[in-house]
Amino acid sequence: MYTQLTATNLASFIDSLDKKTIYEYPNSKTRTRIQIIDVCMPEGPITIKRCDPSKGESFDDAKPQTISSKMLWRLASALKPNHPVNIDRVFGASYNTRSALETLLLHTEFFYLCYPGRLEKIGPNTEVKVGHKHIIFDMDNPKRKGIIVEKKINDMVVTEIDREVRFDSLLLNHKSTKKVDIELDRRHAQIQVLLIKAAASMGLISWVASNDHSIIYNGQRLIEMDEVMKDMDSTPALQGYSKAPEAGRLIDCIWFTKDGKKIPAILEIEHSTGVTSGLTRMKNFMIEAPDLKDMTYIIVAPDEIREQVFRKAAQSQFSEMNIKYLSYSAVEDLYLLSQRKIQGIDNIRFFHTFLESIVVQD
Structure with a gap:
């Protein structure tokens, strides 16, 4: 065998x-x-x-x-x-x-x-x-x-x-007059769904940005998926940080353990070079929950803009966050590998093999 x-x-x-x-x-x-x-x-x-x-x-x-x-x-x-x-x-x-x-x-x-x-x-x-x-x-x-x-x-x-997740029926929650905007939004949502599915395979549950709740995948709104957290207000990991749930409301994806006591990853998805807004959202979340500053903060972005991501994420104002980079191709591979139900490997350790550290500038 x-x-x-x-x-x-x-x-x-x-x-x-x-x-x-x-x-x-x-x-x-x-x-x-x-x-x-x-x-x-x-x-x-x-x-x-x-x-x-x-x-x-x-x-x-x-x-x-x-x-x-x-x-x-x-x-x-x-x-x-x-x-x-x-x-x-x-x-x-x-x-x-x-x-x-x-x-x-x-x-x-x-x-x-x-x-x-x-x-x-x-x-x-x-x-x-x-x-x-x-x-x-x-x-x-x-x-x-x-x-x-x-x-x-x-x-x-x-x-x-033969990849398992299909996106032909992925519907967006707003209309755009520009085809390019539609395609950018669709790709963003595809990566978001992959992160949700990968997290679920690793025994985690995901918070999804509130402005993405109404995106429909496979005939269901994201907020209706079993793998998606309905609200963060009563999550044990954020108890004592009354402003943290609001600060994290628009973060693309936050992974929690199913008991809500730990946060293995905070992820912002960037499809272009506009990385600063995502970094700022994550930093604001960290400020409102300062004792959780050692959490894993991640920028998820296309492989082809890796250098731009590193350049912006390495700025000194984000030094406390110990930011990681996760490429789109790595997300896809993470999802596919997570579906195999690999035994004997720690899930979080396995996930961290897909991340790249970003060295902060002095």
Whole structure:
């Protein structure tokens, strides 16, 4: 019977590789090489060095880099036997050692390189297109360590169509004369629903911004969903902070434990570069509940505006909040992985592997 992979498994696979060998990337055009310096068992981190000999670089001068335990846990949770996984999809724009992790795993005995087809929907038609690079875990067919082998899977197609949450019937609670506004609002609501569903799978309940209560998903208003908190006024975690519920009323999503005693995350969804308003709402909430300042404050935003989010969230006025970043692609993957009912992994620890810390400017 298959048991879900863990960070310990991935660290062990890489630890079994020859530390004296120099490893090449799967793309022959990539001149950079990798050397394993150390694997800290049982679950990382893994220390590596990288250099490009074609540029005259050497490993002696290269700075050590880290493949963190968080990375190993996050990837391990996404893996299952004979199922193609796209590393960039798992990590989004996060972690500059993600390609090194992919490369080292491909040199182990249980991971293969593959290019599954992908379905692309254009109007009413669906076509199979050439797929992107994936890795595939095949424990039943080990190969020789130290080499990269491509596995032919011509009959396999990876598609967005098999994602479980559908948004075709998502209705918004206001009208707009601009199509672009409608699409921005719809995407915002999609991410909001994913956060609600992911939280529910982790045994949590969500507060949703009051101005979004009337959005309809799957024939039901968000406020009517079992996974959504009806009001925050009587929540145990906020008792003694009489102004906190009002301060948090327009925050996009706040996660509570079902008993209402703990707040694992406060999340603001930003679809453009207008991040400051969300940060300000979260800061006002923190001010009204100062003893809860160590809660996890998160900006959720598209992968393509990550740098803008970091720049604005790193401003000194938000220093007390220890802000985290969660990309849209990470939200989607978090939702999909949370549906597997993975056993033996702490839910909040699992969730934190999807977050990036933002360093505050002095």
